[in-house]
Amino acid sequence: MLNLLENLNPEQLAAVTLPDQSALILAGAGSGKTRVLTTRIAWLIQTGNVSPNGVLAVTFTNKAAKEMLTRISAMLPISTRGMWVGTFHGLCNRLLRAHYRDAGLPQLFQILDSQDQHAAVKRVLKALSVDEDRFPAREAQYFISAAKEEGKRARDVEIGDEITRRFAEIYAAYDEQCQREGAVDFAELLLRTFELLSRNEILREHYRGRFRHILVDEFQDTNRLQYRWLKLLAGPKNIMFAVGDDDQSIYRFRGAHVGNMAEFERDFRVENVIRLEQNYRSHGHILSAANALISHNRKRLGKNLWTSAGHGEPLRVYEAQSDGYEASWLTEEVQALKRAGLRLADIGVLYRSNAQSRVIEHSLFSAGMPYRVYGGLRFFERMEIKHALAYLRLVANPEDDGAFLRVANFPARGIGARSLEALQDAAKAGDASLYKAASGLSGKSGAAVAAFVRLVDALKAETQGLPLPETVEVMLEKSGLVAHYKAERDGADRVENLNELVNAAAAFMNEEEEHDLSAFLAHASLESGENQAAEGVDALQLMTVHSAKGLEFHAVFITGLEEGLFPHEQSVLEDDGLEEERRLMYVAITRARTRLYLSFAQTRMLHGQTRYNVASRFLDELPEEVVKRLTPRPGHARFDGVAWGPEPAKGHKAKTPSHGFRIGQSVLHPKFGQGVIVNSEGSGTDARLQINFGKQGMKWLALEYAKLTAA
DNA sequence: AATCCGTCTATTTTT
DNA sequence: TAGACGGATT
Numbered sequence: 200m201l202n203l204l205e206n207l208n209p210e211q212l213a214a215v216t217l218p219d220q221s222a223l224i225l226a227g228a229g230s231g232k233t234r235v236l237t238t239r240i241a242w243l244i245q246t247g248n249v250s251p252n253g254v255l256a257v258t259f260t261n262k263a264a265k266e267m268l269t270r271i272s273a274m275l276p277i278s279t280r281g282m283w284v285g286t287f288h289g290l291c292n293r294l295l296r297a298h299y300r301d302a303g304l305p306q307l308f309q310i311l312d313s314q315d316q317h318a319a320v321k322r323v324l325k326a327l328s329v330d331e332d333r334f335p336a337r338e339a340q341y342f343i344s345a346a347k348e349e350g351k352r353a354r355d356v357e358i359g360d361e362i363t364r365r366f367a368e369i370y371a372a373y374d375e376q377c378q379r380e381g382a383v384d385f386a387e388l389l390l391r392t393f394e395l396l397s398r399n400e401i402l403r404e405h406y407r408g409r410f411r412h413i414l415v416d417e418f419q420d421t422n423r424l425q426y427r428w429l430k431l432l433a434g435p436k437n438i439m440f441a442v443g444d445d446d447q448s449i450y451r452f453r454g455a456h457v458g459n460m461a462e463f464e465r466d467f468r469v470e471n472v473i474r475l476e477q478n479y480r481s482h483g484h485i486l487s488a489a490n491a492l493i494s495h496n497r498k499r500l501g502k503n504l505w506t507s508a509g510h511g512e513p514l515r516v517y518e519a520q521s522d523g524y525e526a527s528w529l530t531e532e533v534q535a536l537k538r539a540g541l542r543l544a545d546i547g548v549l550y551r552s553n554a555q556s557r558v559i560e561h562s563l564f565s566a567g568m569p570y571r572v573y574g575g576l577r578f579f580e581r582m583e584i585k586h587a588l589a590y591l592r593l594v595a596n597p598e599d600d601g602a603f604l605r606v607a608n609f610p611a612r613g614i615g616a617r618s619l620e621a622l623q624d625a626a627k628a629g630d631a632s633l634y635k636a637a638s639g640l641s642g643k644s645g646a647a648v649a650a651f652v653r654l655v656d657a658l659k660a661e662t663q664g665l666p667l668p669e670t671v672e673v674m675l676e677k678s679g680l681v682a683h684y685k686a687e688r689d690g691a692d693r694v695e696n697l698n699e700l701v702n703a704a705a706a707f708m709n710e711e712e713e714h715d716l717s718a719f720l721a722h723a724s725l726e727s728g729e730n731q732a733a734e735g736v737d738a739l740q741l742m743t744v745h746s747a748k749g750l751e752f753h754a755v756f757i758t759g760l761e762e763g764l765f766p767h768e769q770s771v772l773e774d775d776g777l778e779e780e781r782r783l784m785y786v787a788i789t790r791a792r793t794r795l796y797l798s799f800a801q802t803r804m805l806h807g808q809t810r811y812n813v814a815s816r817f818l819d820e821l822p823e824e825v826v827k828r829l830t831p832r833p834g835h836a837r838f839d840g841v842a843w844g845p846e847p848a849k850g851h852k853a854k855t856p857s858h859g860f861r862i863g864q865s866v867l868h869p870k871f872g873q874g875v876i877v878n879s880e881g882s883g884t885d886a887r888l889q890i891n892f893g894k895q896g897m898k899w900l901a902l903e904y905a906k907l908t909a910a
Numbered sequence: 911a912a913t914c915c916g917t918c919t920a921t922t923t924t925t
Numbered sequence: 926t927a928g929a930c931g932g933a934t935t
Contacts, residue, residue, distance in 0.1 A: 260924065288925045298911065312925075343919055385925050420924090472925060552921050557926085576922085725925060747923050783922080806920055807926040 203274060205243055207234075215239045216618035219248070219791060220407075221439040223418075223460065225357045226502045227723045228447060228489070228789035229480030229751065236416055236442055237267055241274040243412055252281035255410040257429070259417050261286055261726045263749070265709040267416070287425055288725055291388040294395070294719075298402060302395045305381040307596050312578060316384045319601060323373045323796045326627075334365060342366045347386035350393065354474045360640055380600050380632075384426070393428045407434040418463070419441030422454035430466060440465055445500045449745060449783050451775070460500065471665035478504045478789075482511025484825040485795050491822045504789075513827040514795045516818065521697075521802040522759075529756055532796065533568060533739060536754055543569060543739045548821035549787050551765040554757065554805070556741050563739065564890070573742035577727040578703070582694040583684060587700055588723055590678045591671070593655050594662055595716045605863035608635075610683035613647040622648060654678070661725045667704040667719055675701070680682045703841050740883035746789045755791035757784075760799040761812035762841055784817045801865065811875045813893030815840050866890060867908045871898065 204212055211231055214224050215238045224233035240256060243249045258264045264285050272279050281288060292310065296301050311319060320343070321336045323329075324837070343366075346356055353371035358364045377383065383391060396403045413484075415421070418441040421429070433439050441463055448457040463469065478486055486504045493499070519525035529548065537543060548570075550556060556572055563570045578584060586609055592602035608614040626636035634655070637648045658677055660707050662670040675681045675697055684690035684697065707722055708714050740752065744765075759765055765784065768778035788795065799814050865875055874892035890898050 286925065310925090388925080450923075452921085476924095552928090554920075615911085727925080743922065764921095769921060779922095802926070 203238055203245060206479050207238070210473055210475050210477070211235050211238075212686070213471075213605050214475070215242050217440070217471060219438050220471070221433075221463075221469055222441070222471045222473065223464055223469045224440070224442040224473050224475060225500060225502055226442050226444055227478060227502050228444065228786070229478040230475035230504070231479055232442055232444075232475065233263075233266065233416075236414060236440075237270040237274065239440060240271055240414065243275070244275060248378055249411050250281065251277070251279055251598065253409060253648075254282045254284075254414070255281070255290070255412070256414045256418065257290065258284075258286055259420055261289070263416055263701075264289065273522055286725070287428070288388050291392040292721055292725060294392050294406075295383070296690045297387065298395060298399075301402065302391055302401055303378075304383065306379045306390070306498065308383050309592060309596070309599060309717070310388065310721050311377075311382050311384045311601075312580070312724045312727075313385070314585065315601060315724075316344075317383075317834055318605070319376065319382065320369070320373055321602075325371060326376075327369065327372055329365070329369065331561060334362075334369065339366060339369050339373075339669045343370045344384070344386045345454065346370060346853075347384075347390045348424045349423045350390065350427060351789055352390075357803070361864075363533065377487075380598070381596070382599075382601065389424050390427060393396055393424060396428075396431050403431070403434075406432060407437060408522060410437060411557055412438050412440065412814040413442040414442070416442055419445050419448040419460060419540050420450050420455045421459050423456050423459075426456070426459045426462065426741075433467075440464070444502075444751040446496075446502060446782055447748065447786050449748065449786060451779055472500075474502055476502055476504055478506045479848065480792055481506065481789060482508055482793050484513055484554065485791050485793075486512045486823050488514055488821045489785055489797075492781060492817060493785045495820050496781055498775070498778060510825075511793055513825050514797055514821065514830050516826055517796065517798040518814070518828075518830040519798060522800045522804060523562070525758060525800040526559045527797065527798075528568045529559060529758065530562045530568060532756075534566065536794075537568075541753060543737045545753040546739050546756070547747060547750065547754070547790055548739060548741045548756045548758065549744050549747050549785070549790070550741075550758050551744060551767060553743060555764075558804070561740065562887040568739060568811075570739040570741050573740065573746050578696070578699070579723045579727050581693075581696055583680065583696055584723075585702060587675065587678075587680055587697055587891070588720065590658065590674045590680070592720060593634075594659050594670070594674065595720060597634040597659065598631045599654050600626075603633040603637075606653050607648070610679045612651060612679075614651060615638075616624070618645075618648060657789060663719040667714060667716065668701050670716060671701045671704045677784075744783050747790050748786050752792055753792050754794040754796070755787070756796040756798065757787045758798050759803070760797055760815040760818055761803065763810070763812055764803070764805075765815055766817070781817065781820075811891055813875050813891055816893065830845060868892070868900070869906050 200390060204215065207215060211234070214222070214235050224232075224235065226235065236256070242255055243254065244251055256267060258267065268279060268284050271282070271284075283293070285293070295308070297305060299308065300308050317336055317340055320340045322335055322336065324331055324339065346353070353367050356363065356367040357372065358367060377387065396406070398429075410432065413429065415429060420443075423834040429439065440894060443460060445457050445460055448455060451457070457580055464472065483506055487811050492502055517525070517528055520526055533543070533546060536546060548559060553574060560570065560572065579588070586606055589605040592599045593606070604619065607619060622633055622636055626633050626641075629636055634652065637652045654677065658674055661677070662673050665673065681694060681697055684693040687693070708721050711718065711722065744757070766777055767781035771782045798820060799812070799818070801811060803812060865873060867873055868890070871890075871892040874890040876888050876890055888902055889899055890900060890907075892898060
C-alpha cells in the first residue's frame, strides 16, 4: 500500500488520503491531477474503504476515461470490472439501457449525435411547416440543447416573446418525434437519466447505496444539468471528490458553469479545498508568465503555480510583417528544432481559431514538414460512415425513420423526393414508421420503395446471428455503398474508410463486453473515433488552443497573438468574455514544458480581407524579465535574433507605402501609444491616416497635426 | 440525378 | 479566401 503513496507531494498525499467527506481539489495545470484522481481510487480500494463496485468516476472525454482505467489497473492487482468509469454520456447510456422501461424508452433506443440531431430538427421544421429563414434548424437545435442542459422540458421554457414561444413549440414537437422514433440526443441522455432518478425512488436509493464514492474530473467544465445530476446521485450521504481548475474553464460557450465549483463547496459542506500548485511540467519562466497573466482576472478562486525546476529559457516573442511571414518563420524555427533532435510530435502549434491553420499548413507543406491538424471531421462523422451506420441502424431497427430517409435513395435507386414525400404523408396518416408505410405502398414509385424494403429485410435476415465485423461486411456489399464509392472519381478514401469500419467493429468486440449491434451503434455515437487510425509518422501537432487543453509539448508556438484574434473580437462583447480569453491564453502557455514561442503579425488575411492588427494585450501582461524579443521594438535598438524572417511561401506582401508612412506600419502616438496604420486618405498636407490603437480604438488622424513617429 | 453557380457567412467543441 | 448551401440547369 505504501508504494501507492510514494513520491506524492504533501498536497497530493493529503488529497489522496482524505477522510470520508466530500472534497474539492483545485488542481493547477500540470500538477498531477490525473495521478491524484487515480491514486485516490486505488487507495480507497486498497485500504478497504470501498469495493470497486462502490466507485463511480466521471470524465468528459472517452480518452480521459480510458486513461483513468488504464492507470488504475496498473496500480491495482485486482479487476476493475465492477467500477463505473466513464463520461457523463456514457454512464447515462449505461443507466438508460439497464432501466429503459422505467425511463420510458424502447430497449433499442438510439443515440443521435449533433449531426443526427440537426437532421431530426430539420424534419420537425418541415413537418410543422416552419419558415426556416426565421427559425433556422441550427438555432432551433441550439435552443433545444440549451433548454435541456438547464434541465427544462418544452413546457418548462419561459415564454418571453413570440419567438421563444415558437421555439418551445418546435422543441415539444422534436421531443415527440424523438420519443416516437426511440431516439435520444446527447442532452437527452443526461436529462432523461436525471428525471429517471428523481422520479424513481427505488432506483435512486439503489445507486446511492452502491456508489459510495463519486469522483469527478474537470469539474469546472460541468454544466448546470450535470451538476444537478451529480447532486441527485450523490444524495446527502455519499462522498464526492471533485477535481478542477477554475483558471482552465474555457467552455462557457457550450454551457460550462464555473459557478458550480463555489456551489459545490456550499452544497457539500466542503471542509477541505486542497490546492495542487506544484507544477511538474513547465520551467519557471513559463510558469511566471502564466501566473502573471492570469492574475489579471478578477473572478478566481486563487492559485499560484510553482516549480522546483529552474527558470529555464525566456519566452520568445516574434513580430512578423504578415501571417505569411509568421508562418515561414515558424517553419524555419521548427526545422531548427528538428535538427536539434526534437521530435516533431513534441512540438505544438496553437492558434485561436481554425481558419489560422491554413497559412501555416501552406508554409509547412512547401517545406515538406510533416504535420497533423487536429479537429475537423472525425471518423464516425464522415459522410460515408454515416451512411453505413444508417444501414446498420435499419438492420437493428427498420422503423428508424432518420436512417430510412438517409439511405432510402443512397446509393441512388430511383426513390426521388416525390416518392419520399408521399411516403412521409402516408406514414403520418397511418401513424406508422416509414418502413411500415413503405411495406403497404403500391403504384409505380412504390416499386422502387418496395425494393428498398426488401433490401432492408434481406440485410436483416442475412446478418442474423453473424458476428459484428461480418455484419458490417455484408452490409457494405449488399447496400451497394462500396460499389458506389468505388465507381466515384475520388472515392478511394471513402472506400478505405468503409473498410476501416469493419476494423472498428472488430476492435469494439475486443474492447467491450457487449457485442451486439445496438451497443456498437451507441459506441459510434458516443465515441467519435478520434484515435481511429492515428498514423505512426512523427508529425508536428497543429490545433486550436481549446483542443490543446490537457496536452503538453516540449516546445509550443502560440500564434496570431493579435487584438481581435486573441483575445477574439467577439469575446469582448460578451460579459466575462475577456476573462475567458485570458484563461484560454493561460491554458495555451501552460502547455509548454521547456520552450515557448509567442508570435503575432502586423497584417493578416481574414475573410478575404487584409486586416491590420495590434499586438495582443496578453503580451503586455507578461513580465518583461521572462520575455525575449526576437524582433526589434520601439525604443529598443538592440535585438537578439533575426529581424525579419524568411520570405513567406507565397507572395504575401504588405501594401506599398503611400507617403512617409505605409499601411500596415507600426507607429507611436504621444497620447494613444502604439498603433498600426490601417488606411490612408488624401496626400501631402491633407493626408489622413486611419490607425488602429487596439484598446484605445480606431482613429482617423490628420498627418499634419498628429505627432506620429515610426515605431 | 448530378453538376454548376451565385449567395452567404465566417470563434472556440465534446458527447 | 473558402466552404457550405440552395436553387437552377443540364
